[in-house]
Amino acid sequence: MTSELITDIGELRTLDPREAPGDAAAAAVVRHDQALVVEDGRLVWIGTRTDAPDADVRTSVGGRTVLPGWVDPHTHLVFAGDRSTEFVDRMAGRPYAAGGIMTTVRATRAASESDLLTGARAIVDGAAVQGTTTIEAKTGYGLDVATEERLARIAARVADVVTYLGAHVVPDGADRDAYLDLVTGPMLDAVAPYAQFVDVFCEAGAFTPDESREVLLAGRRAGLGLRVHGNQLGESGGVALAVELGAASVDHCNHLSDADVAALAGSSTIATLLPACDLSTRAPFAPARRLVDAGVRIALASNCNPGTSFTSSMQFQVATAVLQQHLTLEESLAAATLGGAAALGLDRGDDAVGSLRIGGPADLQVLDAPTAAHIAYRPGMPLTVATWRRGVRVPAPVNPVRSGSGR
Numbered sequence: 001m002t003s004e005l006i007t008d009i010g011e012l013r014t015l016d017p018r019e020a021p022g023d024a025a026a027a028a029v030v031r032h033d034q035a036l037v038v039e040d041g042r043l044v045w046i047g048t049r050t051d052a053p054d055a056d057v058r059t060s061v062g063g064r065t066v067l068p069g070w071v072d073p074h075t076h077l078v079f080a081g082d083r084s085t086e087f088v089d090r091m092a093g094r095p096y097a098a099g100g101i102m103t104t105v106r107a108t109r110a111a112s113e114s115d116l117l118t119g120a121r122a123i124v125d126g127a128a129v130q131g132t133t134t135i136e137a138k139t140g141y142g143l144d145v146a147t148e149e150r151l152a153r154i155a156a157r158v159a160d161v162v163t164y165l166g167a168h169v170v171p172d173g174a175d176r177d178a179y180l181d182l183v184t185g186p187m188l189d190a191v192a193p194y195a196q197f198v199d200v201f202c203e204a205g206a207f208t209p210d211e212s213r214e215v216l217l218a219g220r221r222a223g224l225g226l227r228v229h230g231n232q233l234g235e236s237g238g239v240a241l242a243v244e245l246g247a248a249s250v251d252h253c254n255h256l257s258d259a260d261v262a263a264l265a266g267s268s269t270i271a272t273l274l275p276a277c278d279l280s281t282r283a284p285f286a287p288a289r290r291l292v293d294a295g296v297r298i299a300l301a302s303n304c305n306p307g308t309s310f311t312s313s314m315q316f317q318v319a320t321a322v323l324q325q326h327l328t329l330e331e332s333l334a335a336a337t338l339g340g341a342a343a344l345g346l347d348r349g350d351d352a353v354g355s356l357r358i359g360g361p362a363d364l365q366v367l368d369a370p371t372a373a374h375i376a377y378r379p380g381m382p383l384t385v386a387t388w389r390r391g392v393r394v395p396a397p398v399n400p401v402r403s404g405s406g407r
Contacts, residue, residue, distance in 0.1 A: 069133025081107025
């Protein structure tokens with residue numbers, strides 16, 4: 001196989017958890033004047049530039065910063081339609097409620113499979129150009145057996161991890177008990193072959209804790225891991241349920257009691273925070289500082305979806321967490337890499353993601369900056385100028401706007 005030497009690295013943060021205790025401590029380990037070698041999709045050497053071995057291809061990053069690729073553990077990227085009018089209304093003072101999901105459900109049911117696949121691929125490709133190398137995708141915009149199966153099949157083609165979210169909301173006009181039977185029976189059976197996790201929106205306007213427990217236990221019986229949307233709109237019981245059942249993650253976490261925080265701190269459940277969603281819904285930010293200080297392990301995610309967070313930029317989540325949620329740079333970097341990997345169960349073994357280590361996947365990004373601090377220091381700037389995913393450089397996007405004669 002062809003080997004590639006990536007050299008002239010001004011600042012390298014591997015986030016290798018073996019080098020320091022704790023995620024943030026691993027992010028704080030900084031090396032200068034570094035190089036690394038990629039072969040067969042994996043990192044085979046990391047060290048000082050002047051000691052680098054020969055390779056078939058040499059790539060200089062010109063003194064820039066290299067980080068692990070982002071791990072985005074929460075998206076809803078297979079959908080059709082547009083909800084910008086809802087966004088404008090929300091910015092004018094209309095509060096967010098779960099019911100807007102049905103707007104996307106109707107558009108998604110009506111869309112062709114080809115259009116859904118094209119749209120999902122465009123989002124994944126756009127995220128990759130911005131440094132994301134591992135991404136999760138949920139169903140949840142079908143809410144009938146055929147469409148949920150189709151969304152799961154498409155998600156499996158474009159994402160690294162697929163989550164079944166038939167329990168997003170109860171569709172308009174559906175009998176509640178009958179729909180729960182569908183979600184935990186025929187719909188689950190259709191989607192399970194494509195999914196690794198089951199999720200539920202445990203929230204007012206969606207599903208109660210008891211209903212959510214029924215959904216999650218059915219998913220567990222089908223061999224799926226557990227995830228929960230919880231405590232976004234209030235103290236919904238989602239966090240307590242996630243901890244009780246040993247869910248891999250509970251996502252949103254905007255409204256937390258002291259008991260919720262203590263429960264998370266005493267568990268292995270990751271609190272996944274969604275800063276762009278909090279901004280877009282004008283919700284109170286999830287209490288990141290309080291969680292970290294209590295010993296809770298956190299992740300950051302884009303929550304890319306057409307209603308409440310139409311962005312795939314993990315760099316934006318990192319900057320916002322630093323600037324608005326009072327995390328340190330290192331805590332935020334770790335949450336967007338190691339934390340996301342843990343939330344997806346991808347933090348163990350030879351294929352663990354979220355860090356750069358010899359023998360691990362060559363998932364990395366180059367920032368056009370002398371230090372990673374520029375992510376928050378220069379918020380909103382497109383700093384990622386190159387991404388390698390499994391050792392292959394991600395191609396730059398093709399601009400769909402073409403110049404003509406002007407006639």
